[in-house]
Every structure is written in C-alpha cells, then in structure tokens.
Amino acid sequence: MERASERRAAARTAVVWEAVQHVLTARPGDPGPARVLDVGGGTGGFAVRLAGLGHEVTVVDPSPDALAALGRRAAEADVAARVTGLQGDLASLLDLVPRAGADLVLCHGVLGLLDAPAAGLATIAGALRPGGALSLTVAQAHAAVLARAMSGGFAEARTLLEGTLAPAGSERVAGERRFTAGQVEELLDEVGLRLDRMQGVRVFADLVPGSLLDLQAGATEALLELERLATDRPEYLTLAAQLHVLASLPGA
Numbered sequence: 001m002e003r004a005s006e007r008r009a010a011a012r013t014a015v016v017w018e019a020v021q022h023v024l025t026a027r028p029g030d031p032g033p034a035r036v037l038d039v040g041g042g043t044g045g046f047a048v049r050l051a052g053l054g055h056e057v058t059v060v061d062p063s064p065d066a067l068a069a070l071g072r073r074a075a076e077a078d079v080a081a082r083v084t085g086l087q088g089d090l091a092s093l094l095d096l097v098p099r100a101g102a103d104l105v106l107c108h109g110v111l112g113l114l115d116a117p118a119a120g121l122a123t124i125a126g127a128l129r130p131g132g133a134l135s136l137t138v139a140q141a142h143a144a145v146l147a148r149a150m151s152g153g154f155a156e157a158r159t160l161l162e163g164t165l166a167p168a169g170s171e172r173v174a175g176e177r178r179f180t181a182g183q184v185e186e187l188l189d190e191v192g193l194r195l196d197r198m199q200g201v202r203v204f205a206d207l208v209p210g211s212l213l214d215l216q217a218g219a220t221e222a223l224l225e226l227e228r229l230a231t232d233r234p235e236y237l238t239l240a241a242q243l244h245v246l247a248s249l250p251g252a
Contacts, residue, residue, distance in 0.1 A: 012205045014224050015231050016108070016137060016244050017046065019199070023104060023133050023246060024055065033082075034103040037127055039090060040110035044070040044083065051079035058084045060096055090120045093127060100129050108137040112177040122191040130251030134193060135244070140200065141178040142238040147206070181237055184245055193247040199231040200240025 024034050034055045038047045041059035043066050051057050051074065061067055067085040074083040088096045090110065105124050114120045124134060141160070148157035179187075181198060188195050204226055230236040237243070 012202050013045070015199070015201045015227055016135070017049070018228075019197070019244060019246060020046065020050075020104070020106070020135050021053075023135065024050075024053070027103070031103075035101060036104045036106065037097060037102040038106040039093065039124065040108070041106065042066040042070070044073045046106055046108070047083055048073050048077050048079060051082040052077055054082070056082050056084075058086060058097060060086045060088050060093060062087065062089045090114065090123050093123050097127055099126055102127050102132055103129060104133045104135065106135045108135070109139075111136065111138050112179070114177070117177065117179075118187050118190050121187055121193065125191050125193055125249055128249040130249055132249050133196075134247045134249075136184075136247065137201070137242050137244050138184060139176055139178040140238070140240050140243045141180045141183075143206075143241045144178050146239065147241075150207075179243065181243060184243060188245070188247050192249070194250050195245065195247050197246040198237075199244050200233075200237040200242070201227070201231060201244045202241035203227060203230045203236050203239050206241045 027034070034050075036047070036050050036055050036057045038044075038050075038057060038059045040061055041047050041057075042061055042063065044059060047057040047059045047070065059067070059070055061070075064087055067087060070083065070085045071080065074080040086096050105128055107120075107124055111117050111120055128134065145157050145160045148154075148160060184198070185195055205223060231240075231244075
C-alpha cells in the first residue's frame with residue numbers, strides 16, 4: 001500500500017509527467033523513438049518511465065550514487081538498453097552529448113542551482129535539435145513568500161516579498177534560486193528559446209497535510225484533479241511552488 005508521502009509525490013509530479021508525454025506524442029508524422037536528454041535526472045524517476053515508452057534516454061548527473069541507482073532501476077524495469085547514464089553537469093554537457101541531437105531535454109529543478117542560469121539555458125539550447133523541446137521546472141518566487149509566512153517566518157517572508165522583482169534568479173532560498181514567470185520568459189528569450197506553455201504546478205500539493213491523504217478515501221485522486229484544473233489558470237500561477245515551462249528551439 002502506498003504511503004501518504006508517496007501519494008503526495010505522485011500528485012506533485014503527475015501534471016509535469018502528463019505534459020512531457022503530450023510533447024512526445026504530439027510530434028508530427030511518425031517520428032519513432034525520441035532522443036531524450038535528462039539533465040540532473042538523478043535516479044531516473046522520469047527517464048525510466050520514458051524508456052518504458054520506447055524512447056532513448058540519456059541521463060547526465062554529477063552523482064555517481066544516483067547514476068548507480070538509475071542503472072539498477074532501469075534494469076529492474078527491463079529498459080537498461082534504452083537508458084544511458086553519464087556523470088557530469090550542465091557545464092560539461094556539450095562535451096558529453098552530441099550538439100543539436102536531442103528531441104527533448106528535461107531540466108527539472110536544476111536551473112535554480114546555477115550561478116548563471118542564462119548560460120545554463122544556452123547550453124541546453126545547444127543540445128537541442130531545431131524544433132526540439134525543453135521541459136523546465138524552476139522554483140517559483142512568490143510561493144516562497146507564502147510558504148515562509150505560513151510557517152511563521154514573517155521576517156523572511158517580508159525579505160522575499162521585497163526581492164521578488166529583482167533581476168532573474170538573484171534571490172536564493174535555502175541555496176536555490178527562485179524565479180517569477182516574467183523572469184523565466186526573459187531568460188528564454190535571451191537564449192533564443194520560444195515559450196510554448198507555462199503552467200503552475202504544486203499549487204495545492206505542498207499545502208495539503210499528508211495525513212489527509214490517509215484519512216480521506218480518494219483524496220489523492222481528488223487532489224490531482226484539482227492540480228490539473230488550476231495548472232493553466234493564470235490567477236493561480238503565483239501560488240504554485242514550481243513553474244513548469246515547455247519551450248522549443250525554432251528552426252525545424
């Protein structure tokens with residue numbers, strides 16, 4: 001039986017997973033398996049599932065332990081032949097993988113760890129084929145204010161509130177940069193990537209007590225449906241813990 005923490009984790013990632021699947025199935029014609037690059041993909045939460053759909057996935061991650069876990073996970077799912085793990089990071093990405101070779105790049109939770117987010121996005125653009133897609137998740141600046149206030153950190157919430165209009169990625173919370181929607185759009189434009197869709201994810205999942213998912217029958221499914229309904233509504237974008245962006249490299 002799934003624990004509440006596992007059900008909450010599923011609700012947090014389901015909307016992103018569904019959007020990634022749509023990107024791959026919406027490719028024109030009969031393109032066959034996609035070449036997917038997962039930057040910072042760790043133990044393969046997305047990579048193994050994508051390989052299970054028949055795609056060829058390369059995971060680039062700095063942690064040898066995470067890559068070892070990825071290998072075990074891929075073997076258990078019988079997709080090891082379609083999953084490649086490479087030790088590295090965004091700085092070394094184009095030395096590890098072919099330039100302009102990826103149909104889809106996943107960059108989930110990585111951009112906020114970089115000192116130079118624009119340079120990281122430019123590197124990703126160099127790995128995409130013309131017409132290729134990027135799935136990007138970043139921590140959302142306004143949600144950090146709400147989270148700190150709800151936990152009683154009012155002074156910190158005020159500091160964050162005053163900093164949300166600063167230059168893109170200038171503010172850090174617990175070592176991670178957080179971005180507004182406008183800042184993400186500016187970064188994409190700077191490196192020549194076209195914004196196709198921006199949605200708020202984890203609007204409610206981070207706020208709902210985990211105990212409710214155990215106490216109420218069907219609560220996880222209801223929470224996920226609520227997340228789906230809110231994800232494209234602009235009035236909820238600033239409440240989302242993360243922004244999920246789908247972008248593409250023009251020129252196909």
